[in-house]
Amino acid sequence: MSISSQEICILPNKNNLALLQTNGMPGNLFNNCSNLPATPTRLERLLRERELRKYSKCLNDCEAELPSSTQDCFSPDLETSTCWFNDEELLETVSASRSLNDDGERLDFRTSKQRLLVVANRLPVSAVRHGEDSWQLEMSVGGLVTALLGVKEFDTRWIGWAGVNVPDEIGQKALAKALDEKRCIPVFLDEEVVHQYYNGYCNNILWPLFHYIGLPQEDRLATTRSFQSQFDAYKKANQLFADVVNEHYEEGDVVWCHDYHLMFLPKCLKERNSKMKVGWFLHTPFPSSEIHRMLPSRLELLRSVLAADLVGFHTYDYARHFVSACTRILGLEGTPEGVEDQGKLTRIAAFPVGIDSERFIKALELPEVQDHMKVLKQRFAGRKVMLGVDRLDMIKGIPQKILAFEKFLEENPNWRNKVVLLQIAVPTRTDVPEYQKLTSQVHEIVGRINGRFGSLTAVPIHHLDRSLDFHELCALYAVTDVALVTSLRDGMNLVSYEYVACQESKKGVLILSEFAGAAQSLGAGAILVNPWNVTEVASSIGYALNMPADEREKRHHHNFKHVISHTAQEWASTFVSELNVTIVEAQLRTRQIPPPLPIEVAVDRYSCSNNCLLILGFNATLTEPVDTLGRKDSQINEWQPKLRPDLREPLRKLCDDPKTTVLVLSGSARNVLDDNFSDYNLWLAAENGMFLRVTTGDWMTTMPENLSMEWVDSVKNVFEYFTDRTPRSQFEVRETSLIWNYKYSDVEFGRLQARDLLQHLWTGPISNASLDVVQGRRSVEVRSVAVTKSAAIDRILGEIVHNKGMKEPIDYVLCIGHFLTKDEDIYTFFEPELPSEVPASVRPQVPTQVRTSIVGSRAALLMKQNSTSAVEQNKSYAIDGDTLHSMVTDRISLQEGSSVLDLQANDYFSCSVARKRSNSRYRLQSSDEVVTLLRELADHR
Ligand SMILES: O=P(O)(O)OC[C@H]1O[C@H](O[C@H]2O[C@H](CO)[C@@H](O)[C@H](O)[C@H]2O)[C@H](O)[C@@H](O)[C@@H]1O
Ligand SMILES: O=c1ccn([C@@H]2O[C@H](COP(=O)(O)OP(=O)(O)O)[C@@H](O)[C@H]2O)c(=O)[nH]1
Numbered sequence: 001m002s003i004s005s006q007e008i009c010i011l012p013n014k015n016n017l018a019l020l021q022t023n024g025m026p027g028n029l030f031n032n033c034s035n036l037p038a039t040p041t042r043l044e045r046l047l048r049e050r051e052l053r054k055y056s057k058c059l060n061d062c063e064a065e066l067p068s069s070t071q072d073c074f075s076p077d078l079e080t081s082t083c084w085f086n087d088e089e090l091l092e093t094v095s096a097s098r099s100l101n102d103d104g105e106r107l108d109f110r111t112s113k114q115r116l117l118v119v120a121n122r123l124p125v126s127a128v129r130h131g132e133d134s135w136q137l138e139m140s141v142g143g144l145v146t147a148l149l150g151v152k153e154f155d156t157r158w159i160g161w162a163g164v165n166v167p168d169e170i171g172q173k174a175l176a177k178a179l180d181e182k183r184c185i186p187v188f189l190d191e192e193v194v195h196q197y198y199n200g201y202c203n204n205i206l207w208p209l210f211h212y213i214g215l216p217q218e219d220r221l222a223t224t225r226s227f228q229s230q231f232d233a234y235k236k237a238n239q240l241f242a243d244v245v246n247e248h249y250e251e252g253d254v255v256w257c258h259d260y261h262l263m264f265l266p267k268c269l270k271e272r273n274s275k276m277k278v279g280w281f282l283h284t285p286f287p288s289s290e291i292h293r294m295l296p297s298r299l300e301l302l303r304s305v306l307a308a309d310l311v312g313f314h315t316y317d318y319a320r321h322f323v324s325a326c327t328r329i330l331g332l333e334g335t336p337e338g339v340e341d342q343g344k345l346t347r348i349a350a351f352p353v354g355i356d357s358e359r360f361i362k363a364l365e366l367p368e369v370q371d372h373m374k375v376l377k378q379r380f381a382g383r384k385v386m387l388g389v390d391r392l393d394m395i396k397g398i399p400q401k402i403l404a405f406e407k408f409l410e411e412n413p414n415w416r417n418k419v420v421l422l423q424i425a426v427p428t429r430t431d432v433p434e435y436q437k438l439t440s441q442v443h444e445i446v447g448r449i450n451g452r453f454g455s456l457t458a459v460p461i462h463h464l465d466r467s468l469d470f471h472e473l474c475a476l477y478a479v480t481d482v483a484l485v486t487s488l489r490d491g492m493n494l495v496s497y498e499y500v501a502c503q504e505s506k507k508g509v510l511i512l513s514e515f516a517g518a519a520q521s522l523g524a525g526a527i528l529v530n531p532w533n534v535t536e537v538a539s540s541i542g543y544a545l546n547m548p549a550d551e552r553e554k555r556h557h558h559n560f561k562h563v564i565s566h567t568a569q570e571w572a573s574t575f576v577s578e579l580n581v582t583i584v585e586a587q588l589r590t591r592q593i594p595p596p597l598p599i600e601v602a603v604d605r606y607s608c609s610n611n612c613l614l615i616l617g618f619n620a621t622l623t624e625p626v627d628t629l630g631r632k633d634s635q636i637n638e639w640q641p642k643l644r645p646d647l648r649e650p651l652r653k654l655c656d657d658p659k660t661t662v663l664v665l666s667g668s669a670r671n672v673l674d675d676n677f678s679d680y681n682l683w684l685a686a687e688n689g690m691f692l693r694v695t696t697g698d699w700m701t702t703m704p705e706n707l708s709m710e711w712v713d714s715v716k717n718v719f720e721y722f723t724d725r726t727p728r729s730q731f732e733v734r735e736t737s738l739i740w741n742y743k744y745s746d747v748e749f750g751r752l753q754a755r756d757l758l759q760h761l762w763t764g765p766i767s768n769a770s771l772d773v774v775q776g777r778r779s780v781e782v783r784s785v786a787v788t789k790s791a792a793i794d795r796i797l798g799e800i801v802h803n804k805g806m807k808e809p810i811d812y813v814l815c816i817g818h819f820l821t822k823d824e825d826i827y828t829f830f831e832p833e834l835p836s837e838v839p840a841s842v843r844p845q846v847p848t849q850v851r852t853s854i855v856g857s858r859a860a861l862l863m864k865q866n867s868t869s870a871v872e873q874n875k876s877y878a879i880d881g882d883t884l885h886s887m888v889t890d891r892i893s894l895q896e897g898s899s900v901l902d903l904q905a906n907d908y909f910s911c912s913v914a915r916k917r918s919n920s921r922y923r924l925q926s927s928d929e930v931v932t933l934l935r936e937l938a939d940h941r
Contacts, residue, residue: 042337042581049577053153115253116154116576119245121198121261123160123184124149133174137182139470144258144283146494147353151572154254159185159244165194187244189237196226196233198261199431205230205295206260208434210284211395211489215294231297235264242268249276254576257308259283267304279579280308281351284491285517286318289325298329305346306332306339309586310579312351314492314517319350327747333777342925343593343916347582351575352521353492354566360501361564363474372475380479384419384545387480389473389495390487391428392465394438397486397513397531398425399445402461404486404537406449409460412542416453419545420460421484422476426467439465477502482509482544486531490516496526500559507556509544511537521566525559597911597922599933602814605907607940609812610659613800614937615793615826617817618666618673621913622647625926641668643676646931650938655681657941661800661810665689665789665817665826667781669734670699683800687736688783688823689792692799702795703736704786712738714765715782718757726753737783741776754780774822781820790825801900809902814937815920816911816930827910827920830903 124145125137139145140163148158162179166172166188179186189197205227209215242265245255257265257280266278292298302325305311313319323334333340338348363369376385386405390396405421425442429435442463450459468476477483483499493516500510500522512519512526519528527540606612616622623641643651655662662682666673670686670693677684678695685692686699693699712733719731719740729742729750740757742750757780761773766782774781800806813830817823912918914926924930 042585045581045584046577049581050574053573053577113153113155114576115250116151116156117159117245117248117253117255118148118151118156118258119159119241119255119262119265120144120148120258121161121202123158123162123179123186125179125182125184126163127166127175127178129164129166129171133170135175135178137178146355146498147283147568147571148258149356149568151568153569153573154576157183157185157248159241159248160187161189161194161198162186165189165191185244185248187241189240193233193237193240195431196230197237199429200226200230201234202261203429203432204434206263207284208394209291209295210260210287212285212287212291213394213488214291227296238262238264239268241265242272245269246272249273253277254279254579256281256575256579263301264304266306266308270307277579277583278308279310279312279575280305281312281575282318282322282491283314283353285315285489286313286322286325288321289328292321292325293329298325302326302330306330306341308346310347310349310575310582311338312349312575312578314350314352315520316350317520318491318517319348323348324748331747340916343589345586345589347578349578351571351578352517352566353494353571354563354568355494355497355501356568357497357501357564358567360474360477360498361504363470364478364502366471368471369474369478372472373479376475376479380420382418384482385480386419386421386482386484386541387476387499388421388423388425388484388486389476389499390423390425390485392425392435392439392442393428394434395487395489397488398423398438398442400488400531400534401484401486401537402442402445402449404531404534405461405484405541406445406452407534407538408541409449409453411538415542415545416460417455417458420458420462422480423461423463424468424473424476425463425465427465473498474502478506480508481506482511482541484537484541485510485512485516485518486529486537487513487516488531490518492517494518496522497563500525500556500563503556504560507549507552509547509552509555510559511540511544521562522559525555525557525562592917594912594918594920594923597909597924597929597933599929599936601906602909602933603936603940605909606812606814606937609907611806611808611810612660612812612814613797613810614654614660614662615813615815615817616662616664617819617913618664618668618676620818621816621927621930622651622664623927625914625928640675641672644927644931647934650931650934651682652680653938653941654934660941661804663796663800665793665796667734667737667739667820667823669732683796685792685796687734688787688789689796690736690787692792692796694800694803697803700799702792702799707736707784707786708770709736709784711766711769711771711782715761718760718765722753722757726750729753736787737781739779739781741779743778745778747778750778754778772822774820776820788825789819789823790829793826793829797900806900809900811902811904812907813903814909814911816909816913816924816933818913818915824912824919827912827918830901830908830910 122140122145124140126140128136128138130136162175162184166175166186167190172186172188176186204216241262245265246269249255254277255269257269257278259282262280266280269276269278286292292302295301305322306326311322313322323339326332326339327334330341335345337345339346388398388401390398392398402421402423409416409419423446427439446461446463450461453460477499480499483496485493485496487493490513493512496510496512496516496518499508510522510526512522512528513531514523514528515531519526527544529537529540531537619641622643624644651662654660662680663685664673664677664682665685665688667688668686670684670691673684673686680695683692683694690701690703691699692702715738716731716733719738722740723729723731726742726745726749728744729740731738731740740754742754745753754775758773758775761780761782766773770785772783772785772787774783815827815830817826819826909922910920911922911924912920913924913930915923924933
């Protein structure tokens, strides 16, 4: 059969898919397409999204000029704090639709806003009960709330816990109603769950661990013992959140889960509805995998988060740590795009949060803020004011900050009456014992320092254990001279952003911990410090207080530009855009994955056939799946691959069936195949088909006669060197190839070593040899160019047909294996032989090289009952097309006959095992499914 040069590859879209289905061509026909029309890249899509956003913002701004009556109508007690969920009318007509069709094209730009369900532990408001059915709502404090209040572009609903126990139905109904007006939906958690989930697992386990404080020790050991019950409560609480989301979810909604409280949520949501668009964002740091691996529930948490479509972090470092935890702890593949598990990609990226800078800048003009500023200026006239604003949390480094201030006063007596530290310490998580202890500790240090450096009329530290309202806070930000942020670890730290936003006139100095995420964005303008180094912080205080005006201005200008351009709005739209794009890409990617093997059909066709050929790979096809985490002793078990015991019986039955020929085609050496299959009645093709034997006969070689093996010693040298230097790696010398594998080594080190090894091979010993270097997932193999499974299959089949004296044509072929990409042309080997059942325009394009070998195979597969064995002839099988063709023509003239293949499209099953992408028509997930398949086949004879 020849393939016309006009045959084209088609873009896999819905219509084409339908066309193929109606034409009855099964399986995975898209993968061979090399000349697909270009689909937009991720970056192109994102840039387009960005332009649309800008356009939409521009429209928004124009509409914002509308009369103010249409704008903010939020309740008076909260009016200064929020406007994002009450100006719907204003935004409704102008915001861009986020509806994308299946190919990622925008359907209608000026339709309604995209619905966004924000799911966070905490609602932006906390509820205070005033009567049986009466509630007052107050703003919650914290960076997450601040960040999300800035998000105005979507039709947003917020789902979360109102921070209060409401056991009775009347109270729940009344609260739900009050919250509904603010577009908030409550999740009701009872006291015990809150205690175990929020105080326990979230704030006593995950929070300290993610901030590098470690797991409970000493007096917190009781927590370690109750770990399991806390984790159970955590899962239960997450399920309660999921129930509420499911209740309110509408098709097309984006569900954005937030923070360490809800790591289990993506899994709960996707299990119920795999089509839901789910994003997850972490507001805290994600620690090094060395820290995360201490968590007893480390695997479950990572897996649950990976159920999301997009996972976001504040910084590249946190994202990198997460990917590394997935590779090291779960043994998954980390790519620059994200983490891949069985063909499913979870996109991982950094999305640094910002603030609604305009809200702060505008607030400075308000009369109430101006009044506060006046009072403050009078109060601290003649003194420089340093400001600290933190939740009273151990990660904020408040004791370290105060000790550094003490040291500064100690070393600079001239400043003692001229500087004051205003520390706002907002009470938080007050039910957690660690937080209670911290409060006493801070009070004690403040008392001591004030006693030491205070006078009758003034104290150096003003410490407030309470929160301020928005106006007071803005006034403080605006009038102070230096902001001091000394977090020991901090996901981002929005206080530093807010300070910069309010300092346009004063140009105060920001001293910022290098362990806050904000250090990556504001580092250039701030004075960066290590909060553990009290001496360094003390001298930075001196430097800041004495800084000349022009330097202050330059530093401030740099940071101000960043704060006003990297806003909360920008952050949220970028995240949601990327989530939309990720979904489209996932759909395209899914179409490139072969569909699962329809086992019933494969078995049914098998039972109807008269002459079947089963081609089976060995490693990872007929052996147990590999434990790549390397914690168990499987490396030792796997040294010598073993046929799965549960395959013995079905394999024997198949081998003994007179209408079936079984061929095990493997890269393994002859002795390995002998050890496993000698007592079965089948064909063995070792070393990618270079050696062949029927188990009742001797090994013969199908190796091309001119195959040079002179390179072996030098490559062996290199492999030995790398094996010595890469713990738990190993190499195997076969007769036609050498393989170095590092699947049990540290994955990152292994990859680095492999890169070095390859570089060395290319420039050194094999630079002029005619060799192939085949990169496996965690291996490097060197073999002669002529050694591939498909190059050998032609000759192998010739030999089998001849040896068996086949009288009937082969009418069923099943070819399954965990083959390297290089060997995958074995799947296409039979493909063009199939009768054309679909129009030429939708058949896969076959690369020239494969076509050449098809010419060979077709001729070689002519029935040759009386001819000499192809292998006995020991001909020279050069891979050059012409030579092969003339050789084949030679053989045709030896004996004319009928074709050995009479294969209908429906009787050919090429199937990859445990591969994400493949040229095969179908796939099986793992060798467990191979067992099921072979058992079924065996039972149907
Ligand atoms: O709700 P709480 O338990 O009282 O705690 C308040 C919030 O603290 C954390 O905030 C983090 O988010 C900020 C914004 O992304 C970030 O700047 C800061 O570094 C983080 O610490 C916590 O992650 C939130 O869930 C809490 O609501
Ligand atoms: O009295 C206060 C003190 C702080 N905040 C807000 O709390 C947030 C703290 O966020 P940050 O990211 O700095 O840290 P987090 O508390 O979230 O860890 C900021 O937006 C502050 O404006 C507040 O509303 N009232």
